[in-house]
Amino acid sequence: MQRIQAFLLPLLLTSFYYSSYVSAQPSPNVQKRISKAIADAANSSNPDYTAFVNPFIGTDNFGDVCPGASIPFGMAKFSTDMTGYAPAGYVTDPTQFVRGLSPLHDSGTGSSLGTYGNFEIMPLLCPGGFNTCTTTLAARQRLRKNNTDDASPGYFSLTLDNNIKMEATATRRAGLERFTFPKNSKPYFVLDLANDLPASFAGGNLTIDPEKGRITIGGLWGSSFGPGRFNYQAFACYDLLDGGKQKLSEYGVWTGDTVGLDAKGLGQTRLNLTVNLIGGVYQSGALFSYDNKPETVNIRVGVSFRSEDQACANAESEIGSSSFEDIQAQAKALWQEKLSKVEIDIAGTPANVTEMLYTSLYRSSLTPNNATGETQGVFADTTSFYFDSLYCSWDTFRTFYPLMSLHSPIEFAQIVDNYIDGWRKNGWMPECRANNLPGWTQGGSSADNIVSHFAMLYHNEASQLGIDLNELYSALVTDAEVNPPEWNIEGRQANVYKEFGYVPFAVLDVSSTGRQTREGSRTLEYAFEDFGVRQVAQLLGKTDDVAKYTNRSLSYRNVWDPSVKSDGFSGFAQKRYSNGTFFFNNPVDCSPNDKNTSRSCSLQGNNVNGFYESSSWEYSFYAPHDTAHLVQLMGGNDTYVKRLDHFFSAGYFDASNEPSFQTPIGYHYVNEPAKSVDRVRQVVFNNFDITPAGLPGNDDQAAMASLLVFHLLGLYPVPSSSQYLILSPFTPKYTIHNSFLNVSTTVTTVNFDPKSVQKTVPKNTAAYVKSVTINGKPADSLCHLDFYDTFRVGGDIVITLTSDKNAANDCKGSVPDSISTGGFPKAR
Ligand SMILES: *[C@@H]1O[C@H](CO)[C@@H](O)[C@H](O)[C@H]1NC(C)=O
Ligand SMILES: *[C@@H]1O[C@H](CO)[C@@H](O)[C@H](O)[C@H]1NC(C)=O
Ligand SMILES: *[C@@H]1O[C@H](CO)[C@@H](O)[C@H](O)[C@H]1NC(C)=O
Ligand SMILES: *[C@@H]1O[C@H](CO)[C@@H](O)[C@H](O)[C@H]1NC(C)=O
Ligand SMILES: *[C@@H]1O[C@H](CO)[C@@H](O)[C@H](O)[C@H]1NC(C)=O
Ligand SMILES: *[C@@H]1O[C@H](CO)[C@@H](O)[C@H](O)[C@H]1NC(C)=O
Ligand SMILES: *[C@@H]1O[C@H](CO)[C@@H](O)[C@H](O)[C@H]1NC(C)=O
Ligand SMILES: *[C@@H]1O[C@H](CO)[C@@H](O)[C@H](O)[C@H]1NC(C)=O
Ligand SMILES: *[C@@H]1O[C@H](CO)[C@@H](O)[C@H](O)[C@H]1NC(C)=O
Ligand SMILES: *[C@@H]1O[C@H](CO)[C@@H](O)[C@H](O)[C@H]1NC(C)=O
Ligand SMILES: *[C@@H]1O[C@H](CO)[C@@H](O)[C@H](O)[C@H]1NC(C)=O
Numbered sequence: 001m002q003r004i005q006a007f008l009l010p011l012l013l014t015s016f017y018y019s020s021y022v023s024a025q026p027s028p029n030v031q032k033r034i035s036k037a038i039a040d041a042a043n044s045s046n047p048d049y050t051a052f053v054n055p056f057i058g059t060d061n062f063g064d065v066c067p068g069a070s071i072p073f074g075m076a077k078f079s080t081d082m083t084g085y086a087p088a089g090y091v092t093d094p095t096q097f098v099r100g101l102s103p104l105h106d107s108g109t110g111s112s113l114g115t116y117g118n119f120e121i122m123p124l125l126c127p128g129g130f131n132t133c134t135t136t137l138a139a140r141q142r143l144r145k146n147n148t149d150d151a152s153p154g155y156f157s158l159t160l161d162n163n164i165k166m167e168a169t170a171t172r173r174a175g176l177e178r179f180t181f182p183k184n185s186k187p188y189f190v191l192d193l194a195n196d197l198p199a200s201f202a203g204g205n206l207t208i209d210p211e212k213g214r215i216t217i218g219g220l221w222g223s224s225f226g227p228g229r230f231n232y233q234a235f236a237c238y239d240l241l242d243g244g245k246q247k248l249s250e251y252g253v254w255t256g257d258t259v260g261l262d263a264k265g266l267g268q269t270r271l272n273l274t275v276n277l278i279g280g281v282y283q284s285g286a287l288f289s290y291d292n293k294p295e296t297v298n299i300r301v302g303v304s305f306r307s308e309d310q311a312c313a314n315a316e317s318e319i320g321s322s323s324f325e326d327i328q329a330q331a332k333a334l335w336q337e338k339l340s341k342v343e344i345d346i347a348g349t350p351a352n353v354t355e356m357l358y359t360s361l362y363r364s365s366l367t368p369n370n371a372t373g374e375t376q377g378v379f380a381d382t383t384s385f386y387f388d389s390l391y392c393s394w395d396t397f398r399t400f401y402p403l404m405s406l407h408s409p410i411e412f413a414q415i416v417d418n419y420i421d422g423w424r425k426n427g428w429m430p431e432c433r434a435n436n437l438p439g440w441t442q443g444g445s446s447a448d449n450i451v452s453h454f455a456m457l458y459h460n461e462a463s464q465l466g467i468d469l470n471e472l473y474s475a476l477v478t479d480a481e482v483n484p485p486e487w488n489i490e491g492r493q494a495n496v497y498k499e500f501g502y503v504p505f506a507v508l509d510v511s512s513t514g515r516q517t518r519e520g521s522r523t524l525e526y527a528f529e530d531f532g533v534r535q536v537a538q539l540l541g542k543t544d545d546v547a548k549y550t551n552r553s554l555s556y557r558n559v560w561d562p563s564v565k566s567d568g569f570s571g572f573a574q575k576r577y578s579n580g581t582f583f584f585n586n587p588v589d590c591s592p593n594d595k596n597t598s599r600s601c602s603l604q605g606n607n608v609n610g611f612y613e614s615s616s617w618e619y620s621f622y623a624p625h626d627t628a629h630l631v632q633l634m635g636g637n638d639t640y641v642k643r644l645d646h647f648f649s650a651g652y653f654d655a656s657n658e659p660s661f662q663t664p665i666g667y668h669y670v671n672e673p674a675k676s677v678d679r680v681r682q683v684v685f686n687n688f689d690i691t692p693a694g695l696p697g698n699d700d701q702a703a704m705a706s707l708l709v710f711h712l713l714g715l716y717p718v719p720s721s722s723q724y725l726i727l728s729p730f731t732p733k734y735t736i737h738n739s740f741l742n743v744s745t746t747v748t749t750v751n752f753d754p755k756s757v758q759k760t761v762p763k764n765t766a767a768y769v770k771s772v773t774i775n776g777k778p779a780d781s782l783c784h785l786d787f788y789d790t791f792r793v794g795g796d797i798v799i800t801l802t803s804d805k806n807a808a809n810d811c812k813g814s815v816p817d818s819i820s821t822g823g824f825p826k827a828r
Contacts, residue, residue, distance in 0.1 A: 024094035024146035026056045026067075026692070038354050042347035049339035050332050052358035055151040058108070058699050060092045060692035065363065065699050066107035067149075069156040069170040071334045073370040073411070075388065076303055077105040077116075078168035078175050080158050081197060083141060087114035087224075089197070092149070092692040097141035098122075098158065100192060101166050103175055103236060103303050106224075106434075107366050108699030109391045115224030115435060117197035119217055119236040121299070123164045123179045124188040126289070131264055135190045136256035136283050153339075153362060154331025169328040171318035172370060173311075174302040178324050180295060186249070187297050191238060191286040193271055196221045199281045202231045206271040206286055207308075208251050213241035215286055216308040220275070225391065225432060226439035226489060232305070233376055237312035239300040240288065243321050246297060251288040257281075298324065305374040305388070305436055338365045341407040342709075345733035350757050353730045355690045357712050360705035364403055367391075367701045368415065376436055384421035385414040392432035394442035394525070395700035397449040398661050402717030402724075403706040405457050406791050409740045413465035416454045416472070419447045423475035428482070428490035438489035440603055442612055443518075443525030445479035445492050452476065452532035452720040456827060457787050459539055461740070473540055476533045480549070487514040496578075497526055502558040504578035505610065515603065519575035520559050520585070520610030521659070524622050527556040531625040531819070532720040539827035550819060556623045559610075560633055566617065567650060569643050571633050573620045575610030583610065591615030591652045614659050617652040622659050624718055627669040628818030637670040648679065655687040656697030661707050665716050665725055668783045668816055674768045674809035677728045678761060684711050684730075685759035713747070714799065718816065722787035722828050725816055726779075728767050728801060730757050736791060743794030750800040766801040768808030773798045781813030788828040 037051035058065030066088035068079025081089040082096040089105050100120030109115070122140045126133040134140045148159040157167040165180040181187050194201040204219015218235030222228050240248060252266040264287060276282045290297060302315025319327060339361055346354055368387040375386050390396070404412045422430040429447035432439030451472050455462065462469050481498075484491040493514055496507050502523040507516070534549035561574040566587040574582045588594055590601035590609045600607040601614070611619045621644075623630045631640040644666050647653055654660050664683050667675035687696040688708055695704050710716050714729035732752035737744045756767035772779035775795040779785060790797055802808050817823025 023092070023692070025092040025144070026149035026151065027147050030054065030056060030150055031690070034355055035351060038346065038351045044346070047346060048336065049358050050153040050335045052354055053153050053335070053339070053362040054355055054359045054690060055153070055362070056092060056149070056692045057356070057359050057690060058363070058692070058695040059090055061695065062697050063693070063695040063699050064088050064108050064110060065695070066090060066105040066366075067151040067156060068105055069151070069154055069168040069175060069331070070366060071154065071170055071172055071331045072338045072365040073368065073387070074170055075173050075369045075371050075374060076103050076170045076175050077107065077369070078103050078156055078170050078177070079105050080166070081117040081120055085112065087111055087197075089114065089117055094144065094146055098144055098160060099137055099141045099195070100190070101158075101168060101177060103301050104234065106369070106389050106391060106701075107363065108701045108704070109225065109389065109434070110698045110700065111198070111224040111434075113198035113224070115197055117195060118221065118234050119301075119303070120192040120195055121177065121238070122190045122192075123160070123166060123181070123297075124190060125162055125164070125181075125185050126188045130250045130252065130266055130287065130289065133188055133190065133264070133287055135254040135264070135285065135287055136258070136262060137195060137281070138258060139256070139262070140190055152332075153335035155328050167324070169324055169331055171327060171331070173304065173314040173374065174300070174318040176319060176324045176327050177299045177301060179297045179299070181297070183295060184293055186289055186293055188287065188289045190254070191215060191217070191288075192283075193217055193219065193273070193285040194282040198222070198224055200228075201282045202275040203273055205273070206253065208253070208269040208286055208288070210248060210251055210269065213246075213248055214239050214312070216312065218308050218311070219273075221435070223435045223437040223439060225434040226437050230437045232436040235304045235306070235308045235311040237302040237308060237315055239315060242298040242300075246294060247291040249289040249291040251286065253285065254287050255284040257283060305371055305376050310374075335362065341737045341739065343735045343737070344731045348732040348752065348754070349730070350754050352690050353712055353757060356688060356694075356708060357731070359690075360702075360708045360712075363699060363702040363705035364400065364709060371436070378425040379421070382421055382425065385418045386421070387415055387418045388433065388436050389701065390419075390430050390433040391701050392439060392442050393446035393450055394431065395658050395703040397446045397453070397719050398658055398703065399706040399710055399717060400701070400703055401450050401453055402719055403709055405453060407736050407738050409458050409461065409465060409738065412454055413458070413467055416451050416467055419451050420467070420472055420475050422447075423478060426490060428479055428484055429475050431490055440488055441490065444522055445490070445529055446525065448476050448479050448529040448532040449719045452536050455536045455539060456720060456722050457792070459827070465740075469536070469540065473536050476536055480530060480533050483512050485512050487512055492526055492529070493522070497523070497555070500558075500578055501555050502576055505575040505583050507578045515605060517603075517605065517607045518610065518612040520573050520616065521612040521614060521619050523559045524556050524573060524619055527553050528622075528624060530555065535720045535824065535827065538824075553625060553819060556626070557629070557633070562633070567646060569639070569646065570635065571620075572616045573611075574616060585610050585616055587616035587620070589615055591617050592654055593651050614654070614657055615652065617647065618654060618657065618663075619659050621647070621663045621666060624662055625720070625824065626819040627666065627816070628823075629820040631670060640670055641667065641672060641675070648682070655683055656695070656704070658700065658703055662716060665727065668725055668811070669818070671811050671815050672809050673726075673783050673811055674805045677768055680711050680727055681756075681761055681767070682759055684708070714749070721817070721824060723784050723817055724787065725784050726769060726772060726782060726799070728756070728769060729799065738791065738794070741792065741794070743792070745791045745794050745797065747797045747799060750798060752801060764803050766803045768802055768805050769799055770802035770804070770808050771800045779813070781811045781815070783811035783813070784816045786828060
């Protein structure tokens with residue numbers, strides 16, 4: 001969860017906390033339509049999966065989800081921008097005002113002021129004519145008509161309280177906007193040059209070509225989650241005439257502020273503005289109207305990160321003269337293709353599960369934004385694929401890419417190519433690319449666990465998929481070994497980590513700069529990143545490196561302070577001085593139970609807690625590659641189970657935070673898998689549902705969505721390995737299609753009981769795994785399976801459930817792998 005950057009953006013969540021509004025958005029028809037589609041599809045052989053998607057899930061409660069019109073991984077995501085806390089532009093809160101519709105957005109990112117609200121257009125009624133139009137941000141903002149917002153894959157719509165309806169649909173780098181005005185009104189539009197949401201405008205141009213009916217626009221803005229001194233460029237091309245069917249009336253430019261400036265230049269066609277050195281909100285743009293009082297106005301928009309010309313070319317090549325309906329149908333078809341990679345038994349699955357599943361799958365293909373061919377800076381003209389908004393790898397390596405790897409290796413390979421290209425061009429793989437710029441590192445080089453996961457699963461096909469494994473390995477080793485001069489934006493503080501075996505607190509670092517905080521969690525994450533390197537070294541037969549990085553992957557032990565006690569449990573991860581002395585942090589600090597609401601827990605310079613956005617209670621469970629030893633450190637199996645139970649019952653678990661993702665399944669490692677099944681049910685029903693507030697927090701570029709998919713499918717991935725843990729599916733049957741490997745894997749849940757699909761499994765209800773067969777043969781363990789035996793080759797997995805929880809609380813075979821007990825012995 002990238003929360004807020006209080007040190008850059010002094011905006012506190014609490015200052016916005018919406019009191020208690022009656023939910024008035026989206027339109028109730030959205031849920032009605034979805035419920036009907038699910039019911040109707042029950043026995044369909046060819047279901048429309050896009051009809052099950054609710055783009056509004058996660059648009060409230062700080063989910064930061066963008067419900068805008070987009071294709072899979074689209075660079076364009078058309079959505080309205082609202083006042084208040086709305087990082088993705090849109091929020092359901094009906095008391096917030098709309099400032100316009102804009103073509104670029106991120107989904108599920110956490111910077112409080114948001115980003116990518118560039119090139120916003122707002123339809124207006126100006127009864128007093130051009131010079132009376134409300135152009136500035138404050139003057140033009142309006143409420144929407146309650147209960148009208150609508151969206152579906154590839155489509156977004158919102159109706160203002162003056163009855164102007166805005167709709168949008170998208171291609172990868174372009175889109176169509178359709179505005180419906182009240183009868184007999186003259187349509188006016190204000191187009192914003194400067195606003196991007198965080199007010200980071202650093203200069204730009206706008207040109208109106210009245211003959212062509214075209215406005216080109218572009219400029220420079222600042223990163224939403226990285227150093228303020230870097231700027232990115234973006235461009236748009238607005239075609240206003242709908243291929244000659246519409247006629248401009250007036251046009252001109254405007255500029256304004258909040259203290260009286262409200263100037264308009266009728267007939268002027270050009271703005272050429274440089275950076276406003278005093279900073280803050282700069283307001284300027286175009287204003288135009290149409291002749292003949294048309295009821296609908298169609299506007300074509302192209303976007304580019306390279307040039308105005310390319311923005312226009314993108315609109316021409318991707319949309320041309322296609323109609324709104326054509327583009328919408330095309331977008332929908334692309335989504336159907338993506339969503340149908342996972343098929344379920346719709347009739348047998350609780351409707352809420354179907355809606356949560358397909359909505360989560362949808363968001364798991366919404367980002368990162370495919371900006372291939374739209375490169376700038378050091379990436380300009382790269383021949384690699386290029387994705388914007390890798391925001392952040394610390395969030396996405398745990399579940400997002402392991403999910404993608406089950407069904408979409410081609411897309412995964414493109415993203416891996418893009419990570420490796422980051423290493424080629426910048427020296428290290430990107431950690432948190434935001435707005436085409438390097439963003440802040442969280443746990444070091446989490447990209448290591450992304451590219452190594454790819455290598456573990458697809459090394460046989462890597463070259464066919466365009467990935468050179470030796471190059472991939474070189475990128476890993478650079479991340480692990482080479483300390484960047486500045487490690488806030490890439491790489492790790494590797495020199496001191498290598499010297500001490502942990503990232504020391506308050507260490508003298510004479511050769512690199514970076515924010516010296518989070519030493520506890522950085523050590524834990526660096527250790528798991530080293531495990532990723534180790535796995536690829538093993539794959540490539542680099543024996544010395546296997547020994548070296550296996551050893552380094554155990555560095556998590558070096559920040560374990562056995563003397564720390566909390567709630568009767570002993571032994572917690574702590575940050576540590578370079579002389580070996582531990583620095584005491586109360587393990588409760590920065591947990592949901594922390595009473596001190598002013599404590600800094602994120603990237604702030606005064607974060608003295610050793611753990612990034614987490615408590616020691618939470619991060620002390622984190623060694624996914626060596627949980628067996630963690631169990632020993634915690635005092636053995638019984639104490640570990642008691643501690644896990646206490647972690648949840650006492651409220652230390654933070655469902656919205658990535659380091660907590662695997663903790664509910666921790667019982668597997670001490671051979672108590674039935675307890676994991678119960679815990680996952682509880683986690684899902686305490687934290688997720690089908691409402692706009694149905695996420696526990698920021699989606700983190702679908703890290704949450706992909707976690708939920710795994711929970712619903714009864715699987716959980718161990719990143720950088722081919723191991724997936726087995727739980728109890730929330731559906732009687734599902735099939736995952738892998739269109740590159742040309743295999744399909746069907747998981748059948750025998751004895752599935754829909755009654756088990758609730759927070760607490762009722763007594764005598766089948767929910768616990770009694771047996772597993774893989775292509776007819778009994779599985780070696782009921783707790784884990786290997787990709788190479790299952791999703792790699794396709795076929796059938798049969799999971800038989802029982803209501804006898806005690807009998808099923810046994811892996812009946814090995815527990816999942818841990819390094820210290822001989823786990824991960826070879827790459828498959
Ligand atoms: C929509 O409803 C909210 C309360 O739920 C209210 O505050 C707001 O004014 C309403 N908007 C309009 C346009 O009526
Ligand atoms: C779907 O099929 C099942 C059995 O095959 C039947 O019981 C059920 O009524 C059907 N549902 C619908 C909505 O047609
Ligand atoms: C505005 O356009 C001019 C001329 O094309 C160009 O030199 C300048 O860099 C542009 N400004 C920005 C901020 O993009
Ligand atoms: C825009 O302004 C910049 C200086 O800020 C100047 O270099 C450039 O030539 C101008 N471009 C046009 C097209 O007027
Ligand atoms: C990204 O865009 C490029 C260029 O159109 C395309 O070849 C590629 O398949 C796209 N990848 C994804 C994951 O959307
Ligand atoms: C493992 O690391 C420890 C220090 O943490 C070191 O003493 C030992 O020699 C290392 N072993 C190998 C095989 O590199
Ligand atoms: C280690 O350094 C810290 C901070 O300077 C100090 O408080 C502590 O006493 C030192 N420990 C030892 C064993 O010298
Ligand atoms: C709360 O945390 C802040 C920031 O770390 C600290 O300055 C303050 O003393 C703490 N308050 C209490 C009551 O511990
Ligand atoms: C703890 O659990 C593990 C995994 O089931 C098992 O191998 C080990 O023997 C157990 N330890 C004890 C002391 O029972
Ligand atoms: C489905 O979700 C809605 C919204 O969270 C909830 O009100 C309803 O009880 C759920 N239905 C079932 C059967 O779980
Ligand atoms: C899967 O099938 C496609 C189309 O027939 C083919 O191009 C591709 O090579 C196949 N993939 C593998 C891994 O065999």
